[in-house]
Amino acid sequence: MLTVSEFVFTERSALLIAMEVATLAVACLTCVHQWTQAGKIRGSKRFVLKGVAIAAALFGLWSTYWVATRVVAPPPPDGFGISLTLLAFVTGVVLTGIGAGMSIRDRWNRTRDLVTGLENRANFIDRLDREISAHQARNEQLAILCLDIDGFKDINDLYGHTTGDHTLRDVASKLTTVLSRGQILARLGGDEFAVLMPDIESPTEVRILAERLQRAVAAGLQVKDLPGSVSVSIGVALYPTDAGDRAELLSCADTALHRVKEESSGSCRFFDTTMGDKLRERRTIEQDLRQALQDDQLYLVYQPQAKIGTGEVTGFEALLRWKHPVRGDVPPGLFIPIAEESNLILTLGEWVLRTACREAASWTRPLTIAVNVSTRQLIDEGLAELVQSILADTNLSPQRLEIEVTETALISDPSRARQTLKRVKALGVTIAMDDFGTGYSSLSNVREFPLDKIKIDRSFIKAVHANKQAAAIVRAVRLLCDGLGLPVIAEGVETADELRFLINEGFTDAQGYLLGAPVPASDIGPLVFENVIPLPSARLRIVSEAAV
The missing domain is CATH 3.20.20.450 (EAL domain)
Incomplete structure (x- = not known):
């Protein structure tokens, strides 16, 4: 779960800046009113200053509302988060910080991926549904690009999940720098990302974006001592050319991505009819x-x-x-x-x-x-x-x-x-x-x-003798579970060597073909x-x- 400080830096302080603008503007409006009552401001100046202060206050409140509901996340149907945010501004700076922070953090948890700060799968699908409806009404095209980090499993296996999470955040940051206004980036899960590209004129501009995304990731992004730089594979599907609804469109893009991974990782493929056979089979x-x-x-x-x-x-x-x-x-x-x-x-x-x-x-x-x-x-x-x-x-x-x-x-x-x-x-x-x-x-x-x-997982048990890091992970997990008072069971035990390792490491419970096949x-x-x-x-x- 994100802390408040992580939330602030993730959104580049956009929300807090807007809140400060609103608070400062309201304070200025109060001062102008007090000075006018005290007779320090007279004549046309008071009308000008009041007008400026009122405009600034309205702009501050509006910008905060816009940032909270557009930059952070769309408002929930009941509007509770917006109401709480606006109420906070009326009641002062402290209530603003507490009320808006709690409201927006809750909204963040529902709509954002906690590792990268991008939109999560559920929110992305909701956006895609709305965009498809809008593009259908306007008779326009949009594109979905599904991206996958090449060799990400090796990064996790060799360097651990902390490094894997850092890689996910770095890739997300690189991809974000390429996108234009209206284009949406989300993490669908694991090492898979998606980009929604609305209002496209031709497949050429989609291919250009795909190439820019790949160059951005490859430029200077390297994981420790792994040879070469990080790369991404991309699968593309177009609406309504390839599919007429959201589920089919995502499936087409995912099919194209899988074809890339099978043939040559690090490249880009558009969905075509030859891939349709696989889709029809599914x-x-x-x-x-x-x-x-x-x-x-x-x-x-x-x-x-x-x-x-x-x-x-x-x-x-x-x-x-x-x-x-x-x-x-x-x-x-x-x-x-x-x-x-x-x-x-x-x-x-x-x-x-x-x-x-x-x-x-x-x-x-x-x-x-x-x-x-x-x-x-x-x-x-x-x-x-x-x-x-x-x-x-x-x-x-x-x-x-x-x-x-x-x-x-x-x-x-x-x-x-x-x-x-x-x-x-x-x-x-x-x-x-x-x-x-x-x-x-x-x-x-x-x-x-x-x-x-x-x-x-059985993949670690299988690798305990060939991979020292896998063995170290298995030991670490057992120690972690002992410390937390959690029972631990080893899956996929199939050989005598694996069993001997587990016994020597203090494991008491296991599952696998060596102990018994499914019946x-x-x-x-x-x-x-x-x-x-x-x-x-x-x-x-x-x-x-x-x-x-």
Whole structure:
């Protein structure tokens, strides 16, 4: 969350300057009135000075209103923030600072990305919807440019998320210097940015802007000892040439961006009809997925979570699978991102949560069941009520349910995510951060959310022997969790070497194919009944060696 000082410097003090102008102008108007009453100003001078002071006061108030509602963020529908700001000016400088600051900071948290200070995805989409409607009415064109930082994952993996966040801010700053009035820059999430370019005459001016953006980032922006400078890839889509609505337009720009990343990072591609095949394929999968929900093509498998030393099962994670009548087994990595790009993820997420709770309630032992929640679900205001309703319908104890959220989901809208998780946790449900280390938050952010458990991403576990930094990160996370009193579980344990490392580092809980592969509900009975995973002899030797 931004501090007041960070907010001021991020907006280059525009709001405070406007507030000072208004306050000074009101003070001058008061002085002129007092001098007139005292007889120090007479004749036409008093009318001139009063007129100037009144004009300055009105300008100050208007400029503050304009900055607060245009530079910082659009006003909320109820106008509460504007009313509070104007009331603050009437009541004096102190109330102005407190009232406007609180109002605008709240608005900032709703509409801005906290890492870069740019507009966030939700606010950008709202702006894009309005711009499309306006351009449709005027029969004009606009462009969307989706930008992605090349090699950003390497920056995070090699130098940590603090350096990654600095890189995001530096890139945002460079991009901002290129934009003209009316052009909007936002961070969509991760290392992806978007530019809205309104009122375009031809694709040529869009290409010129794209080249300027790439040159601005490449000019002097380098990360520590990485070879070469930072670069961005750009995908472009035009309205209404490529798409007739916001969702399709963003999808086209994203498709063009992915094509750039596949072919030659650091360049720019416009969406064209050859890319339409891929887009149509995504739409087909989305339609088939909707049908799958109705035709019982979806099912859950359960991967055990266990104690490393004994094989004692402590719970299961529910994983979604899709058996298509023609395609066969559809990889989750293919259909889940497509569901997340549409509102289908809300329906899909509810199905997973309800099915997992119902099946877990039938187990003979009260083991925990972990269910993943997407970004869309997390910021949905009705998530807590949905969880409460499903728990009541399935008769599952809240203490047995574990909601897993990713770092990326948490930082997409931190304020709303925090409130949602607090409400879910108040039900008695456990909250776990999944895939820790792959998002873009810092270790210190763990304390800002009501978390009960941390799961270290499998990419770090896999790299502990080949990458010293990955091993150091795993150690640091365990120490952090110990200090915060949070249980930690290692994901994706697949080899004996990985298991040996975890035991030597003091880990007690893990999940992965070495401990147990995901199994369908029909095969889960023995694991639940016996409450233990049979230990292979190789694993027994590892545990024995570590114990000695």
